[in-house]
Amino acid sequence: MTASLPHPALHASHGGIWLATAQETRQIGRGEAIRIAADTPVLLLNAPLIGQRLGYAELSGLDLLELFAFLHPARFAAPTPKGLARAVDLSPPDRDEDVAAFLREAAAALLAVPEGDWPEREGAWAAAQSLARLRWPWAQVVAGSIRKPATDERWLFSKLPEWEEHAPRPAPRTVAIEPGxxxxxxxxxxxxxxxxxxxxxxxxxxxxxxxxxxxxxxxxxxxxxxxxxxxxxxxxxxxxxxxxxxxxxxxxxxxxxxxxxxxxxxxxxxxxxxxxxxxxxxxxxxxGRENYLCLLNLEDALQGGFQGRAAVLAHLVARWAAFSADGDMVGGDLPGWLPTLFRRNGPAALTDRRGECVYAGCPHYRKCFIERSARASADxxxxxxxxxxxxxxxxxxxxxxxxxxxxxxxxxxxxxxxxxxxxAAALTGQETIELRRWILGPESGGRGRRRGLQARLSDVASYDEAGGVAIQDAVEAARHLASDGWLQRLAEGQPFGAIEALLAAVRGLTYARAEQPGDAGYGLETELAEPTAELIEAAAPAAAALDALVRPLVTLGRRLEAVLAEAPDWMDAAARARVEGAIASIGWRAETVAAWLSLLARVGGPVDADFVDWLAVDRVEGREYDVGLHRHWLDxxxxxxxxxxxxxxxxxxxxxxxxxxxxxxxxxxxxxxxxxxxxxxxxxxASPFDYANNAEVLIVTDVKRGDIGSLANAYARLIVAAGGGTLGLFTAIRRLRGVHGRIADRLAREGLPLHAQHVDPIDTGTLVDIFRDDAGASLLGTDALRDGVDVAGDSLRLVVMEGVPWPKPTVLHAARRLAGGGSAYDDRLVRARLAQAFGRLIRRADDRGAFVMLSAAMPSRLLAAFPPGVGIARVTLDEAVARVQARLGSGPGETLPKIATLGHEAALDA
The missing domain is CATH 3.40.50.300 (P-loop containing nucleotide triphosphate hydrolases)
Incomplete structure (x- = not known):
């Protein structure tokens, strides 16, 4: 098979770039790699990641992950050379320079699959033909390996089983569980x-x-x-x-x-x-519904709703859907790395994220993954x-x-x-424009299957006059919500309509009063206190516009309930289910608008002690993406x-x-x-683990706060001392990226891979899978990795935190801090976060490791976060590196010397 695959293979890591042909493997420079990839179809593994390392975002080629997803839908493989080797039963490459040649070997092994016993054969030939028309790079190669079936294959929408309706489950019986x-x-x-x-x-x-x-x-x-x-x-x-x-x-x-x-x-x-x-x-x-594949959205994508690479993704997702256990696209059996290969918002468009489900009005209702899951849970x-x-x-x-x-x-x-x-409640531009789209449907020539409220309930409108009037009133009122281009109009000082005028006033007051955060270019916020005359004046017409919207929505919900009660002749089971779904959706949105009205009543009105209200301009790296008013419960x-x-x-x-x-x-x-x-x-x-002998806490006292160079040096030295297996936790994305940029190449030369959230174009779940799969790898991340990462054994033996995880000083936090005891409230939150972070380290009885805090200012009163008996010491970086190397380099049967420490109780009193 290798002879029929003449393509070179390209691999890029932080340690170098290699190109493998049938004759040789050689190391090349970035410029040559980009020229070759631009002119020649190359084999590679994870094109977005390789493209990022080359500085060539548009890199494309024959990605082996896409081939694996086509051949083995609903199967998982870690998106690394080692993970792929395990999936295709090959020996993994030992060194970075061996990976490119391995990719050619792995491609041959994958393409040999159709010649043998292949469980996922059904539908593959037809899918390959469709992908060929989309010019999928693998299509011609795959088509030559798959035999045309003798009879027509069942396609996805005919293959999926239908769920069955059952009588409602009776209420649980009253029973007691006896002692023992x-x-x-x-x-x-x-x-x-x-x-x-x-x-x-x-x-x-x-x-x-x-x-x-x-x-x-x-x-x-x-x-x-x-x-x-x-x-x-x-x-x-x-x-x-x-x-x-x-x-x-x-x-x-x-x-x-x-x-x-x-x-x-x-x-x-x-x-x-x-x-x-x-x-x-x-x-x-x-x-939630937004996690599952929507078959109607998928059908629209397959019939031209998606173009280019997004259309390729739709066909690969269709292959997966035919073999999926539950249709869960987020955390289910769809590999988390598959959507990230396509760099677009395609995956979101394949789920029901906007609440536009038509329930029984959908031709795929009886096969719907969401409905099947809901009914299965009832039994x-x-x-x-x-x-x-x-x-x-x-x-x-x-x-x-x-x-x-x-x-x-x-x-x-x-x-x-x-x-x-x-x-919580949030009256923002993004929220209002989503509601507008749900009511009005696509505007300005928008593509896709989305329909407005009138189209979804046309039969009800023709049957019930009052319901039809309510629908029309809701449609007219929705036109006053924010619409496409609202952010640009706000920036230019030309808002359109009452809601945009309100958002413009919110934006102006926020910029006037908010303090710039430490990470310049990120979000701004200020209390909803002492509003200006401009904001008060803008709130009144905005409230009137929202009131004009909520009234017909409430009326429509009541009219739909009346239609259900009357049970007209055309109201079969499918229509009933669709109307019931509409009642739930309308009720939810009416409650949302009512919450917005309550929030607007606060502008210029009395303070409600149960809530915390504020104004915010949400930004990412200086780019605004939302503006609005927010309300959270104090408790x-x-x-x-x-x-x-x-x-x-x-x-x-x-x-x-x-x-x-x-x-x-x-x-x-x-x-x-x-x-x-x-x-x-x-x-x-209490935990049965022997923390006293299996773990220790080292507080490094000589790393300068806020100095990215010193921080990077500390991370690099500690990771090398541990031989990888390090989880690095950061309180700011900017510092995470700064450290990663300084140490990734350095660690690669030591043979230690480094992965990072907010840097690598890979979802967080897959990053953890990669980290777990390689005991020599390390992973940098933020809060999402502080709690919820379960990696036992040698793959995680060192946790390094770049600083004390103090709460971000937001308006909401300030209110809760005041109500919760001031600094004592902050201390409780920090101790909880430290306990959660330390909990990543020891996951089973034979685990051992070290927890390092790079903060000379770590208060002793916070050390109660760690388990009683665990050793705690304040040391220099040199001492911490030596201690990590001694502890993590020792054999499992060796006894480690006790650290020179204050002891847990003494440390608390220091």
Whole structure:
């Protein structure tokens, strides 16, 4: 096969650039590489990444990742030479200079796949023909390897199974779990003869209280459980959850904050239901609508809605959809690296991000991934979701009868932040223009299948006169919302309409009062206090415009409910489902506009102590992208407790750092317990890990604050001392990029790959997969990596933080700080963040590593964030490098010398 593939292979890393042909492999310069890539189709791996390293953004060629996605849809391979080698069963290249030659070998191995037993053969020939018409670089090569099938193949939309409608599930029965039952089920799950973990048994017993029958309305059985890493929380709560679900006939919703934990739950539930077929029925993962492939959007893309490279992506996604387990494009079985290969917004256009679903009006409704997931969850025993979806369903759910009565909130320390996002209001240009598009549909010759409210509900308008009038009134009112080009008009001082005039006044006042942040060019904000006459004058007509919009939306919702109640002759099951979906969508948007009106009433009006209001101009590197007014609850757990917790019968909130940074009163306040009539039960179990011998904390005292050169030197020396395996955490993207730019080449010469968020054109989940896959690699990132990265073993043995993670001094933070005790509030947040970051280091009993803080100003009062017994020392950079090298270079059986330290308690008093 290699003989039929004459193309050269190109590989670029921070250590150099190599070109491999059939005759030789040679190192070349950047200019020659760009000339060759521009003139000759070359084999490469991850074109955007290679293009970035060459400084040639338009690099294209025969990307092996695209070929892999075509041949093996819904399979994952780490997008690295090592990951690809494992996927095609080849020996991985040992050195950077060997990668280019390996790519030629890997291409031959991939192209040999169609000649053998190929599970994903169906549909490949037809897809290859379509891709050939789009001039996909691999099309001609692939077409020669795939035989035309003897009979016509089933295409995606005919291949996908249809979901079936079932009778509503009855309400769960009232049952009680007897003492000892959860522990006995836990033994079954862990296996007879396994190591007895007393902490896990105690945890399972404590979690059982969340499944007891509720005694008083609006007073759920709330259990707060803090269990250190290694206790085995997942099986600990799955044991009583499974017992309750089996006996009560109800679903237990397990809510997480990160996709990593959702994947872990998918693995752990295999212990509950070893039979895969049974597990698919009993365990369902739910996500928001915007995560799933919309088949109608895909059909539009395949029929000309997408052009050029975006159209190629659509066909590769169609290949994937035919083999996907659930159609989840974000965190599911679609490789996270696939959309990033296309540098455009194509993936977003393939999901329902604008809430434009027509439900039963869609020709693919019976095959819809979203609807299938929703119906499967209605019959499941265990539903794995995320905090945001749980809150959205509780606040906007169409069926009150199907709401869960039992919740488990894992990663419960994130509930406050999730509620903060969910129950906030933002009257901004971006928000209003999205609402305008939802009501009016495409304007100014816009392409695509999107339709406005009139088109989506034309049959209702023709049947119900009052409903038709309401639709027309909503359409007319929506024309006063911000429209295309609004940002340019604001910059030129020529706003159009009442809403744009309001945004112009907001922008002017924000620039007048906001202080420039330390990272110049980023967002600006100022309190909504003492508004100017211009802002007050602009608020009145804006409120009138929004009032003219919300009234017909409310009327339309009522008219649609009346149409449902009357059940006219044309109202079949499909039409009913479509109208029900429209009622939910209209209700959601009417609530949004009502929240905007409430926010505008604050302009020139009285202060509401329950809320924090401010004005903001959102910018990225000096470029404005949004302007508006914002409102957040001072305590977002109040609506969370009211909407989610009170209707439930029981809830378990659990985390390894539930009290992180504070005490139990702090933990209760962060999850809404004080807003319930019944007190929460508490459980606490320390981690079984030997932190004293397996980990240490080093505080480096001689790295100059704010000096990028000194910071970069420290990171480079520490990463080299550890031999890679380093997670570098930053509090600012600018500093992350500055350090990466200075050390990537230096580390490459040591044979240590370096990856980075906000630098590499790769999604965060894939970056973590790459990091996990190579024990010599290191990863730099920001807050998203501080909590939620689960990398056990040698791949993560050193965590380096560039500074104390103080909260950003925003208007919202200032208000909460004032209400929460001033500097003590800041300290609690920082201790929680430090505890979460340290938690990345030791993930299993045999892990060992070091945690390094590059901050001479690290206050001793914050050291309580680290586990009791762990050694803490303030050292110079030279000492830290020597200590990291000694600790991480020792064999697993060697005993490390104790560090010269103040000791944990003494350090706190220093």
């Amino acid at each position: 039952e959860a522990e006995a089920r836990l033994v079954e799950l862990t296996g007879e003869g396994s190591e007895e973990r007393l902490g896990q048994r105690a945890y399972a017993a404590a979690a059982t209280a969340a499944f007891a029958p509720r005694a008083v309305r609006d007073s759920p059985n709330l259990v707060l459980a803090e269990a250190g890493t290694g206790i085995g929380k997942t099986l600990g709560y799955l044991a009583p959850a499974a017992i309750w679900s089996e006996r009560a006939g109800g679903a237990v919703w397990i809510s997480t904050y990160t996709k990593a934990l959702q994947r872990q739950l998918g693995r752990e539930t295999a212990r509950l239901y070893p039979d895969e077929r049974v597990r698919k029925e009993r365990v369902v993962t739910r996500k 499941a025993d265990i539903v794995v979701a995320n905090h945001a979806l749980v809150m959205v369903n509780a606040a906007r759910g169409r069926e009150v009868s199907t709401r869960p009565t039992r919740y488990i909130f894992d990663e419960g320390h994130h509930l406050f932040d999730a509620a903060d996002s969910m129950f 977002p757990t109040r609506p969370f407790a009211e909407i989610v917790l009170k209707p439930a019968h029981g809830a378990l909130v659990t985390s390894a750092t539930l009290t992180g940074g504070g005490d139990w009163d702090t933990a209760e306040a962060r999850v809404g317990a004080p807003h319930l009539a019944r007190a929460a039960a508490r459980f606490e179990a």
